[in-house]
Amino acid sequence: MSGATDPGAAAPAPAPDSAAGPGPGRRPGVVLYLEAITVRFDGFKALDALTLYIDAGELRCIIGPNGAGKTTMMDVITGKTRPDSGTAWFGQDIDLLTRTEPQIAQSGIGRKFQKPTVFEHHTVFENLELAMAGDKSVWRSLFHRLTPAQGELIGATLETIGLVQRRGELAGALSHGQKQWLEIGMLLMQEPKLLLIDEPVAGMTPQETERTAELLLSLAGRHSVVVVEHDMDFVRSIARKVTVLHEGRVLAEGDIDTVQADPRVIEVYLGQPADAATRT
Ligand code: ADP
Ligand code: MG
Numbered sequence: 001m002s003g004a005t006d007p008g009a010a011a012p013a014p015a016p017d018s019a020a021g022p023g024p025g026r027r028p029g030v031v032l033y034l035e036a037i038t039v040r041f042d043g044f045k046a047l048d049a050l051t052l053y054i055d056a057g058e059l060r061c062i063i064g065p066n067g068a069g070k071t072t073m074m075d076v077i078t079g080k081t082r083p084d085s086g087t088a089w090f091g092q093d094i095d096l097l098t099r100t101e102p103q104i105a106q107s108g109i110g111r112k113f114q115k116p117t118v119f120e121h122h123t124v125f126e127n128l129e130l131a132m133a134g135d136k137s138v139w140r141s142l143f144h145r146l147t148p149a150q151g152e153l154i155g156a157t158l159e160t161i162g163l164v165q166r167r168g169e170l171a172g173a174l175s176h177g178q179k180q181w182l183e184i185g186m187l188l189m190q191e192p193k194l195l196l197i198d199e200p201v202a203g204m205t206p207q208e209t210e211r212t213a214e215l216l217l218s219l220a221g222r223h224s225v226v227v228v229e230h231d232m233d234f235v236r237s238i239a240r241k242v243t244v245l246h247e248g249r250v251l252a253e254g255d256i257d258t259v260q261a262d263p264r265v266i267e268v269y270l271g272q273p274a275d276a277a278t279r280t
Contacts (some may be wrong), residue, residue, distance in 0.1 A: 026092050031056045031194055031224045032077065037086030039072050039248070046072040047083065048248035054194070059220035061235045062228045063259075064245035065269050070228045073245070074196050078111050079104040090194070110192035114199045116179040120172030124163050124182055127171050128154045131186035153189065160218060161185040162211060177208030181215060194224045201234050213237045232260075232270070244269065 027033070032054040039047040047069045054060055062070055075081035076088060079101040088096040094107050105111075118127050132150060146154070158164045161181040166174065171182055180200060187195060200216070201209045209231070216238050219225050229235050235242060235256065242259045244252040246269070252262045259265055 026089075027053065029055050031091055032226075033087065033089040034073070034076070035087045037073075037076055037083045037088060039069075039076060039081060039083045045248050047076065047086075049086070050245075050249060052243060052250060054224050054226060056193075056224055057221045059216060059225045059238060059240055060227070061239040061242045061256075062226060062245060063230070063232075063235060063242060063269065064251070068245040069248040070245055071198065072248075074111060074198065074226075074228070077104075077194075077196060078109060105190070108191070108193035109196065110187035110190055110194070111196040112180075112183055112187055112198065112200070114202060116176070116183045118171040118174075118179050118182050118186070120170065122171060123168050124158070124171055124174070125154065125167045127182055128157055128185055128189055132189040153191075157185045157188050160188065161215060175208070177204045177212065180204070180208075180212070184215065184219075188219075188223075192223060194226070195219065197225065197227045199229055200227060201229065201231050209234055210237075 030053045032052075034050055034052045037047050037050045038045060050069065050073065052073070062073070064070055072081060076083050077096060079096060079099055082097065090096050090104070090107060090109060096104060099107065119130060122130065129146070132153065158167055161184060163174075163178060163182060163185070166178065171179065174182060184195075184197070184200075197216070201212050204212060213234060216225055216227060220240075227235075227238070239256045241254065242256050243250055244259055244262075244265050246264075251268065252259050252265050260270060
């Protein structure tokens with residue numbers, strides 16, 4: 001890392017479409033640019049010149065066999081892993097490779113890991129309140145008075161995640177699926193532009209899976225949402241555009257029918273027995 005702090009300075013951005021966009025090589029309507037990102041672990045390329053664009057408001061599904069680089073890609077976007085080469089921009093102005101993890105979160109990228117991490121001994125409402133408080137102390141945020149705008153945001157989020165009726169219950173009493181929704185709600189309290197969600201329906205009942213599809217669809221438009229998921233029925237139910245990763249590169253990209261019919265995708269991913277598709 002160069003240690004540069006000015007995100008606008010001397011960006012070595014390759015030009016994906018030099019005719020378009022206000023900045024050099026920037027595309028209008030694109031919220032996330034990953035260009036030629038390579039990540040090496042002991043010489044092994046977890047990401048191999050990965051190039052990927054996410055549009056503002058789109059809901060993108062990322063699929064691919066285990067080891068394809070999906071989690072590493074999210075680690076690069078959120079600043080957890082620094083690539084060996086390539087460029088990563090959030091919107092026109094934010095060079096992700098010059099920012100720390102907290103700065104990236106602050107700039108409007110929210111990430112949901114697979115395991116829900118709600119505060120079990122606080123109510124659903126308090127969990128949302130605490131999430132809004134960010135790094136303020138728990139005690140201060142629980143006893144400070146909400147502004148009308150904050151109250152409205154919590155109310156709207158409870159509606160979005162379908163937990164209005166459970167607002168006064170302890171988060172620890174929720175089902176697995178409800179905890180996942182609450183955690184998505186907690187991310188929404190930061191009003192992120194881009195949400196990264198890793199395997200949201202793992203361990204959910206069919207009803208919870210269906211409700212999660214509705215929830216993610218309702219977020220698209222207002223947010224860009226990138227979902228990594230193995231459950232192909234679920235992907236089919238939400239996907240507009242699907243990206244298939246394989247060996248750290250984009251193997252195929254397009255609508256779900258095109259991708260599922262692609263012989264290369266069938267060979268490396270879909271054609272395998274179900275257990276092989278999730279092996280390491
Ligand atoms: P996916 O999420 O698609 O299953 P990952 O991004 O987790 O894939 O991993 C991609 C490859 O990089 C795998 O071969 C994995 O073993 C390797 N890898 C991931 N993280 C590390 C690490 N910290 N050190 C060494 N190898 C890693
Ligand atoms: Mg992974």
